[in-house]
Amino acid sequence: MLLTGTFIDEISHDIPHQNWGAAEWEKDFLHMKAAGIDTVILIRSGYRRFLTYPSTYLIQKHGCFTPPVDLVELYLSLADKYNMQFYFGLYDSGIYWDTGDLTHEIDDNKFVIEEVWKKYGHHPSFKGWYLSMEISRKTKGATEAFRTLGLQCKQVSGGLPTFISPWIDGKKAVMAANSSITKEDAVSLQEHETEWNEIFEGIKGAVDAVAFQDGHIDYSELEDFFRINKKLADKHGMQCWTNAETFDRDMPIKFLPIKFEKLKLKLDAARRAGYDKAITFEFSHFMSPQSAYIQAHHLYNRYLEYKSTF
Amino acid sequence: MLLTGTFIDEISHDIPHQNWGAAEWEKDFLHMKAAGIDTVILIRSGYRRFLTYPSTYLIQKHGCFTPPVDLVELYLSLADKYNMQFYFGLYDSGIYWDTGDLTHEIDDNKFVIEEVWKKYGHHPSFKGWYLSMEISRKTKGATEAFRTLGLQCKQVSGGLPTFISPWIDGKKAVMAANSSITKEDAVSLQEHETEWNEIFEGIKGAVDAVAFQDGHIDYSELEDFFRINKKLADKHGMQCWTNAETFDRDMPIKFLPIKFEKLKLKLDAARRAGYDKAITFEFSHFMSPQSAYIQAHHLYNRYLEYKSTF
Amino acid sequence: MLLTGTFIDEISHDIPHQNWGAAEWEKDFLHMKAAGIDTVILIRSGYRRFLTYPSTYLIQKHGCFTPPVDLVELYLSLADKYNMQFYFGLYDSGIYWDTGDLTHEIDDNKFVIEEVWKKYGHHPSFKGWYLSMEISRKTKGATEAFRTLGLQCKQVSGGLPTFISPWIDGKKAVMAANSSITKEDAVSLQEHETEWNEIFEGIKGAVDAVAFQDGHIDYSELEDFFRINKKLADKHGMQCWTNAETFDRDMPIKFLPIKFEKLKLKLDAARRAGYDKAITFEFSHFMSPQSAYIQAHHLYNRYLEYKSTF
Numbered sequence: 003m004l005l006t007g008t009f010i011d012e013i014s015h016d017i018p019h020q021n022w023g024a025a026e027w028e029k030d031f032l033h034m035k036a037a038g039i040d041t042v043i044l045i046r047s048g049y050r051r052f053l054t055y056p057s058t059y060l061i062q063k064h065g066c067f068t069p070p071v072d073l074v075e076l077y078l079s080l081a082d083k084y085n086m087q088f089y090f091g092l093y094d095s096g097i098y099w100d101t102g103d104l105t106h107e108i109d110d111n112k113f114v115i116e117e118v119w120k121k122y123g124h125h126p127s128f129k130g131w132y133l134s135m136e137i138s139r140k141t142k143g144a145t146e147a148f149r150t151l152g153l154q155c156k157q158v159s160g161g162l163p164t165f166i167s168p169w170i171d172g173k174k175a176v177m178a179a180n181s182s183i184t185k186e187d188a189v190s191l192q193e194h195e196t197e198w199n200e201i202f203e204g205i206k207g208a209v210d211a212v213a214f215q216d217g218h219i220d221y222s223e224l225e226d227f228f229r230i231n232k233k234l235a236d237k238h239g240m241q242c243w244t245n246a247e248t249f250d251r252d253m254p255i256k257f258l259p260i261k262f263e264k265l266k267l268k269l270d271a272a273r274r275a276g277y278d279k280a281i282t283f284e285f286s287h288f289m290s291p292q293s294a295y296i297q298a299h300h301l302y303n304r305y306l307e308y309k310s311t312f
Numbered sequence: 313m314l315l316t317g318t319f320i321d322e323i324s325h326d327i328p329h330q331n332w333g334a335a336e337w338e339k340d341f342l343h344m345k346a347a348g349i350d351t352v353i354l355i356r357s358g359y360r361r362f363l364t365y366p367s368t369y370l371i372q373k374h375g376c377f378t379p380p381v382d383l384v385e386l387y388l389s390l391a392d393k394y395n396m397q398f399y400f401g402l403y404d405s406g407i408y409w410d411t412g413d414l415t416h417e418i419d420d421n422k423f424v425i426e427e428v429w430k431k432y433g434h435h436p437s438f439k440g441w442y443l444s445m446e447i448s449r450k451t452k453g454a455t456e457a458f459r460t461l462g463l464q465c466k467q468v469s470g471g472l473p474t475f476i477s478p479w480i481d482g483k484k485a486v487m488a489a490n491s492s493i494t495k496e497d498a499v500s501l502q503e504h505e506t507e508w509n510e511i512f513e514g515i516k517g518a519v520d521a522v523a524f525q526d527g528h529i530d531y532s533e534l535e536d537f538f539r540i541n542k543k544l545a546d547k548h549g550m551q552c553w554t555n556a557e558t559f560d561r562d563m564p565i566k567f568l569p570i571k572f573e574k575l576k577l578k579l580d581a582a583r584r585a586g587y588d589k590a591i592t593f594e595f596s597h598f599m600s601p602q603s604a605y606i607q608a609h610h611l612y613n614r615y616l617e618y619k620s621t622f
Numbered sequence: 623m624l625l626t627g628t629f630i631d632e633i634s635h636d637i638p639h640q641n642w643g644a645a646e647w648e649k650d651f652l653h654m655k656a657a658g659i660d661t662v663i664l665i666r667s668g669y670r671r672f673l674t675y676p677s678t679y680l681i682q683k684h685g686c687f688t689p690p691v692d693l694v695e696l697y698l699s700l701a702d703k704y705n706m707q708f709y710f711g712l713y714d715s716g717i718y719w720d721t722g723d724l725t726h727e728i729d730d731n732k733f734v735i736e737e738v739w740k741k742y743g744h745h746p747s748f749k750g751w752y753l754s755m756e757i758s759r760k761t762k763g764a765t766e767a768f769r770t771l772g773l774q775c776k777q778v779s780g781g782l783p784t785f786i787s788p789w790i791d792g793k794k795a796v797m798a799a800n801s802s803i804t805k806e807d808a809v810s811l812q813e814h815e816t817e818w819n820e821i822f823e824g825i826k827g828a829v830d831a832v833a834f835q836d837g838h839i840d841y842s843e844l845e846d847f848f849r850i851n852k853k854l855a856d857k858h859g860m861q862c863w864t865n866a867e868t869f870d871r872d873m874p875i876k877f878l879p880i881k882f883e884k885l886k887l888k889l890d891a892a893r894r895a896g897y898d899k900a901i902t903f904e905f906s907h908f909m910s911p912q913s914a915y916i917q918a919h920h921l922y923n924r925y926l927e928y929k930s931t932f
Contacts, residue, residue: 018563019571021610023617051532052573065532070573178564181491181801222671222685253638254798254876256564261639263672263690294606296914300641307643328873329881331920333927361842362883375842380883488874491801566874604916 003273004309005246007041007281008034008289009091012073013049015099016178017249017257017287020294024076030286031080037302038309039285042081043089046134047074047114050096055121059113060093074122081127088125089165090118091132092151098135104147107135111151119158130163131155133209138171139189139197145204152208165211167245167283170194170227172219174251183252188219195230202238211235213243213281216268217251224268228275243279244272248288248301259288259297262304313583314619315556317351317591318344318599319401322383323359326488327559327567327597330604334386340596341390347612348619349595352391353399356444357384357424360406365431369423370403384432391437398435399475400428401442402461408445414457417445421461429468440473441465443519448481449499449507455514462518475521477555477593480504480537482529484561493562498529505540512548521545523553523591526578527561534578538585553589554582558598558611569598569607572614623893624929625866627661627901628654628909629711632693633669635719636798637869637877637907640914644696650906651700657922658929659905662701663709666754667694667734670716675741679733680713694742701747708745709785710738711752712771718755724767727755731771739778750783751775753829758791759809759817765824772828785831787865787903790814790847792839794871803872808839815850822858831855833863833901836888837871844888848895863899864892868908868921879908879917882924 011017022030034042047054051066055074060066074090081088093114097106115131122128133151137144152164169175173188189197202212214231216224228244235242246268249257272280287293291302321327332340344352357364361376365384370376384400391398403424407416425441432438443461447454462474479485483498499507512522524541526534538554545552556578559567582590597603601612631637642650654662667674671686675694680686694710701708713734717726735751742748753771757764772784789795793808809817822832834851836844848864855862866888869877892900902909911919 014563014571016564018560018565018568018607020607021569021572021614023610023614026610067531067573067577070576179492182799221687250638253634254636255638258638259641261634262641263687266690267687294610296606296916297638297640300643300646300914304641304643324873324881326874328870328875328878328917330917331879331882331924333920333924336920377841377883377887380886489802604920606916 003244003269003277003280004038004312005269005280005282005305006039007043007279008039008285009043009045009281009283010077011045011284011287012054013046013052015049020287024071026292027076028080029292030290031084031086033290033292033302034285035084035086037285037289037306039086041087041089041281042077043132043281044074044077044091045132045283046091046094047118048093055118057093057114057117059117060110063110064095074118078122078125078127082125086127087129088127089130089132090122090128091134094134102142104135104141104143108147108150112154115151115154115158123159128162130165131159133164133166136167136169138169138175139194139201140171145201148205149208152205156208163210164208165213165243166205166209167213167215169215170218172223175218178256181254183254191226191230194227195234198231198234199237202234202240206238206240209240211241211243211278213245215245215247215283216272217247221264221267224271225274228271228277232275232277241278243281244268244277246272246280246282248282248284259293259295259301262301262308265301265305266308313554313579313587313590314348314622315579315590315592315615316349317353317589318349318595319353319355319591319593320387321355321594321597322364323356323362325359330597334381336602337386338390339602340600341394341396343600343602343612344595345394345396347595347599347616349396351397351399351591352387353442353591354384354387354401355442355594356401356404357428358403365428367403367424367427369427370420373420374405384428388432388435388437392435396437397439398437399440399442400432400438401444404444412452414445414451414453418457418460422464425461425464425468433469438472440475441469443474443476446477446479448479448485449504449511450481455511458515459518462515466518473520474518475523475553476515476519477523477525479525480528482533485528488566491564493564501536501540504537505544508541508544509547512544512550516548516550519550521551521553521588523555525555525557525593526582527557531574531577534581535584538581538587542585542587551588553591554578554587556582556590556592558592558594569603569605569611572611572618575611575615576618623864623889623897623900624658624932625889625900625902625925626659627663627899628659628905629663629665629901629903630697631665631904631907632674633666633672635669640907644691646912647696648700649912650910651704651706653910653912653922654905655704655706657905657909657926659706661707661709661901662697663752663901664694664697664711665752665904666711666714667738668713675738677713677734677737679737680730683730684715694738698742698745698747702745706747707749708747709750709752710742710748711754714754722762724755724761724763728767728770732774735771735774735778743779748779748782750785751779753784753786755786757788758795759814759821760791765821768825769828772825776828783830784828785833785863786825786829787833787835789835790838792843795838798876801874803874811846811850814847815854818851818854819857822854822860826858826860829860831861831863831898833865835865835867835903836892837867837869841884841887844891845894848891848897852895852897861898863901864888864897866892866900866902868902868904879913879915879921882921882928885921885925886928
């Protein structure tokens with residue numbers, strides 16, 4: 003199970019920016035290619051007032067800031083040039099994080115999807131959509147939001163695929179701004195299966211793949227949860243991807259690159275569960291040889307050694 | 313609005329030290345010059361028992377530690393050599409942070425000001441004083457402290473200018489050791505204006521410039537607060553500077569370099585409000601091409617690109 | 623008082639991994655040698671399910687993960703090659719950190735000690751044992767655990783020396799995952815002496831050296847505590863080492879390299895108290911010229927300058 007996709011973390015909730023310009027981004031796409039990555043996913047096209055592209059709609063409607071660079075154009079051009087697939091991540095108003103209410107995400111993204119497809123849909127590398135709302139089992143209204151937005155993405159773009167990346171409500175499911183790293187009330191395997199069976203039932207047809215984040219459970223629990231995820235995805239006709247996090251959730255510094263051994267354990271568990279694809283959050287901070295975190299340079303080397311054994 | 317000044321963060325409250333020697337500091341002064349900086353401000357000359365210069369008074373009075381290097385002499389010599397202005401930041405006993413009581417700062421700094429002017433006043437680059445007590449609207453006794461110390465600095469040094477750098481009591485005004493990044497009870501524009509009008513009234517004549525820290529309010533609030541600050545400064549005959557923070561207050565890691573777009577938003581707002589000068593906290597950690605934080609190297613490049621457009 | 627030993631922090635509780643391979647580790651042993659270090663101490667051979675060597679016992683008994691590299695073999699080979707002494711740190715089940723109960727550490731390490739000596743005892747650089755349970759005055763059962771395990775280490779290995787590295791229950795004794803950096807209820811000098819006198823009495827003969835961690839008390843308290851430690855060690859026939867921490871406990875980022883001046887204050891205090899040896903936690907993250915933390919590169923240079931004055 004090798005990584006073939008990565009998120010691109012602009013705009014960020016909680017990972018400090020690297021302040022790269024176009025030259026650094028082009029170099030990073032080349033590093034990704036060398037590591038076997040053929041898919042890049044914009045994690046979200048905007049967050050609150052910050053945007054990755056100059057959205058007329060969002061600037062007028064919400065007073066969002068015009069970004070200094072059109073990153074969507076930049077990433078799509080690089081993906082065109084290097085023959086990679088680009089997935090567009092929807093806008094995140096921030097309101098859901100504060101209130102749990104997803105209606106704003108639905109309302110705004112109706113316009114964003116139209117606007118973006120008109121502006122960037124001609125790029126040959128525009129290959130899919132990422133429904134960027136990060137949810138877990140208790141998120142009210144998630145099924146309807148994914149269903150509505152997934153269908154609209156497909157309808158606008160001639161059926162391009164969509165995917166989601168929810169989290170498992172495990173013992174490490176704590177907010178980044180929380181100083182602790184674990185919580186008490188983790189979900190059981192049984193609850194996880196029951197609840198996600200219901201959610202998958204509701205989004206079938208609107209979502210083509212589900213890429214659970216792999217960092218919220220213990221390393222010893224990976225295989226059990228992964229087998230359930232794969233079984234549920236198969237049952238509802240979806241692809242089962244893993245979002246192999248390359249940052250370390252076990253450390254008080256939130257967040258630095260993961261220890262290679264932990265990444266290996268997670269990829270190996272996904273392979274044994276028969277997963278379809280592995281993507282990561284995310285290459286440029288946590289695995290790139292030009293990352294601001296030097297631990298990432300060594301993780302890149304360890305990962306290439308591992309890759310060469312297949 | 314371009315940066316023409318920077319703090320030098322020795323001694324630090326909450327930013328880990330870079331362990332630079334004289335060679336690295338000289339290189340950094342050259343990097344500053346290349347970025348258009350002509351003013352360096354020692355953020356504080358001592359903090360609790362740690363000192364930047366071997367102060368006979370503080371070592372005898374409080375058992376402060378003799379520093380391995382006389383940083384005040386080093387910085388003044390470099391400022392002399394490279395034709396920059398040096399502002400001396402007063403001593404911070406730490407007692408005010410614990411108790412809110414500013415009388416120790418007044419008492420100790422009476423001696424420090426005398427001692428420092430005698431020891432270093434001959435340096436041609438010694439151009440002013442920074443009253444280092446970081447206060448906001450609720451700090452009892454701040455007006456009297458600034459008045460007393462500001463007048464003394466001027467009297468000792470033949471009228472050299474003084475400045476302060478308070479914070480706006482906005483939603484991001486939380487302590488660094490607090491794991492959260494925002495609070496509920498932020499100040500309103502109206503309260504801000506009323507309260508600072510009163511403080512400015514009290515310090516007029518003793519303080520020549522006020523450089524509000526720009527990181528405690530939302531990006532969408534910048535312009536409104538900045539216009540009030542400028543209006544108040546004009547009314548009381550003070551210069552209005554901005555302290556454009558180059559670290560990111562929105563991230564759980566406290567603190568790494570800011571995203572360039574955020575710095576640009578803040579500098580643009582200061583320009584529109586007609587501010588007189590922009591300084592930053594601070595160049596060497598967060599913007600220097602030799603910073604331990606590699607994000608800073610890229611911020612430097614992004615900033616130079618921005619600067620070249622003027 | 624110069625550093626002649628360092629811990630090696632694999633497996634880590636709270637310091638993010640650097641993802642070094644064999645080449646980086648060999649380079650680091652050379653950097654250590656250049657800084658005067660002749661002793662390397664594996665901080666623990668395993669932590670919960672993560673291991674530094676493929677322990678048949680721990681993999682079968684607790685489902686521990688087989689590590690991608692046998693680090694114990696790697697470190698011993700490097701220590702053989704570069705004529706350094708290697709101390710083996712015992713296994714840490716993690717149960718003591720959760721429950722305060724040390725019986726699991728005793729039970730598991732009985733097998734680990736046998737296994738390790740059989741597997742690696744032929745290495746000429748295998749020179750001692752580190753009893754890795756980190757305790758302070760209030761740890762129930764610590765005396766018995768140290769006594770039992772210390773005697774067993776010696777018996778198995780023909781009397782090789784053992785040491786411990788407890789912490790002083792000072793004002794900075796807070797857990798890494800806690801967002802604050804100090805606490806109220808610090809131990810007094812008198813309590814420290816009384817309680818540790820009793821513990822030393824109990825472990826005499828089983829433990830050859832005690833290396834108190836030096837980071838939990840204020841810099842102004844160092845000398846008083848160090849003199850008591852030395853007096854107690856002398857009284858019970860043990861060597862008194864200092865574990866000079868090279869990370870900074872005073873900063874909200876937990877943890878980055880220490881300011882050189884602080885390290886110097888701590889080493890100077892240990893020298894004045896007549897300590898026998900100085901080790902550090904730890905060279906590779908916080909002091910190495912190839913550390914992922916660039917502050918460490920400069921700390922290395924500052925330390926070499928200091929070292930050259932002796």
